[in-house]
Amino acid sequence: MTPESEHRGLRHVKLEDDTVWPLDIDGGVAWKLRYSPEALTRADMLLAASILNVWSQVTSPDEPIDPTIKQIRSIRRRMKAARAR
DSSP, X not given: OOEEEXXXXXXXXXXXXXXXXXXXXXXXXXXXXXXXXXXXXXXXXXXXXXXXXXXXXXHOXXXXXXXXHHHHHHHHHHHHHHHHO
């Protein structure tokens, strides 16, 4: 998992299947959600909704259908194990 690019405050990660996922929000949309919701754009809301949707799939105990979610869960488990060492 390596950062692929930085664009408008978003960092992305490119997975083995060539899909690109947001890695971090760096204060942009997250800050607006917390402190200035009236400043949210439609694009901000769609980004937040898609991140929440993926997060709920990644953290769900149910078996994922999407192979990309399986890969993200695997990466998350490896990162968690590495931090525990």
